[in-house]
Structures are given as structure tokens and as C-alpha cells.
Amino acid sequence: DAGVIQSPRHEVTEMGQEVTLRCKPISGHNSLFWYRQTMMRGLELLIYFNNNVPIDDSGMPEDRFSAKMPNASFSTLKIQPSEPRDSAVYFCASRAQGDGYTFGSGTRLTVV
Amino acid sequence: SQKIEQNSEALNIQEGKTATLTCNYTNYSPAYLQWYRQDPGRGPVFLLLIRENEKEKRKERLKVTFDTTLKQSLFHITASQPADSATYLCAPLFSGGYNKLIFGAGTRLAVHP
Numbered sequence: 001d002a003g004v005i006q007s008p009r010h011e012v013t014e015m016g017q018e019v020t021l022r023c024k025p026i027s028g029h030n031s032l033f034w035y036r037q038t039m040m041r042g043l044e045l046l047i048y049f050n051n052n053v054p055i056d057d058s059g060m061p062e063d064r065f066s067a068k069m070p071n072a073s074f075s076t077l078k079i080q081p082s083e084p085r086d087s088a089v090y091f092c093a094s095r096a097q098g099d100g101y102t103f104g105s106g107t108r109l110t111v112v
Numbered sequence: 113s114q115k116i117e118q119n120s121e122a123l124n125i126q127e128g129k130t131a132t133l134t135c136n137y138t139n140y141s142p143a144y145l146q147w148y149r150q151d152p153g154r155g156p157v158f159l160l161l162i163r164e165n166e167k168e169k170r171k172e173r174l175k176v177t178f179d180t181t182l183k184q185s186l187f188h189i190t191a192s193q194p195a196d197s198a199t200y201l202c203a204p205l206f207s208g209g210y211n212k213l214i215f216g217a218g219t220r221l222a223v224h225p
Contacts, residue, residue, distance in 0.1 A: 004155075035215075043156070043201070043215040056212060091155050100146055100158025101213065 004104035025094030116216035135202030142204035
């Protein structure tokens with residue numbers, strides 16, 4: 001298995017632009033998580049899905065952030081409009097029931 | 113609110129010694145706790161899971177303990193090697209409403225030859 005696949009690896013965008021981050025979880029994993037990592041705040045859970053259904057989005061910073069999981073093999077995290085404070089590494093992780101999380105390599109987002 | 117504390121300063125040890133990392137949590141009682149390793153520029157990698165009814169768990173050179181009275185987990189690496197140098201993250205499961213892992217800030221370990 002190729003693991004959790006995220007794209008792009010790096011994204012540089014101007015303030016106000018829309019940004020879409022993509023994630024392909026491991027086949028057979030029924031839970032998917034989006035995390036954000038910064039030096040100041042560490043790893044923060046933004047949202048997670050169970051069987052493609054959003055379960056807890058209490059970590060989503062504000063209405064500028066949205067996430068979808070249209071099927072078991074694909075999820076997106078969208079920021080519109082982006083702001084410099086959104087600059088961070090965004091990780092997607094998936095998990096089979098009862099196991100540890102498998103993280104992707106992350107997307108390093110820079111908003112200038 | 114729930115809080116997780118890990119040694120904020122880097123831990124420097126000599127190759128061959130045992131590294132011990134500490135994770136303390138407050139304001140909740142996790143059903144289980146996980147430990148992850150993170151290398152620069154990479155995502156965290158799952159190492160071990162220990163449940164609240166388990167006192168100790170081992171995997172090769174790794175050992176984790178879980179003291180629910182002290183609200184503390186210890187992570188040990190025996191016979192440490194330079195390749196063990198990384199940041200280690202503690203992640204107790206928070207069960208308030210929705211089950212979710214909350215990660216500590218991590219402790220950076222440097223093993224010197």
C-alpha cells in the first residue's frame with residue numbers, strides 16, 4: 001500500500017486566494033482526520049470523518065475552512081479566502097478501527 | 113480543558129543509554145494513549161498504543177507505561193541509537209462527546225554517538 005497520499009506537498013498562495021488540499025486515505029480505513037501543525041500550537045485536529053460522514057468539526061478555525069469526503073478514497077480541505085495566519089503544515093491521517101493513525105507526508109502551506 | 117505536557121526541552125543522551133520521555137495529562141481520563149515518532153519534514157509515525165487497563169507495553173527496544181492514578185505515561189527507548197533521534201509525541205484519547213486523539217507538543221530526542 002502506498003500509504004496516505006496528500007497533494008500538493010507544497011503550496012504558496014497569495015492572501016485571499018482559495019486553497020484546496022487533497023488526501024487519499026489507505027484503502028479499508030474507515031476514519032479520516034485532518035490536522036494542522038505549527039510551531040506555536042503543535043498538532044491540532046481540525047475535523048474527522050467516520051465512514052465518509054463528518055463527525056466532529058469543532059476544530060475548524062472558522063467559516064473560511066471547509067472539508068468534504070465525497071467517497072471512501074478521497075477528501076479535500078478548502079480554505080477560502082486564505083490568510084497569512086493559515087500558513088502551516090496540514091496533515092491528513094487515516095485509521096482502521098482500533099489501530100494507530102497513519103499520517104500522510106503533509107502539505108506545507110504558505111500564504112503571503 | 114484537557115491539557116497534555118511533555119518535556120519541552122530537548123533530551124540529549126549518549127548512544128547505548130536508555131532514553132525516558134514523560135507525558136502528563138490533566139482534566140480527563142483517556143481510555144488509551146498512543147506514542148508517535150516524527151522526523152523533520154515528515155508526518156508522525158505510530159509506535160505503540162497502551163490501554164487504561166494495561167500497565168506496560170513493549171515492542172522491541174521500546175517500552176511504554178501508563179499510570180492512570182498519576183495521569184502519566186513514560187516512554188523508554190533502551191540501547192538508544194543515533195537513528196532514534198526524532199521528536200516523540202504523546203497522544204491520549206479524549207472521549208468527551210466524540211473520541212479523538214489530542215497530541216502533546218512532543219519531546220525532541222538527540223542520541224549522540
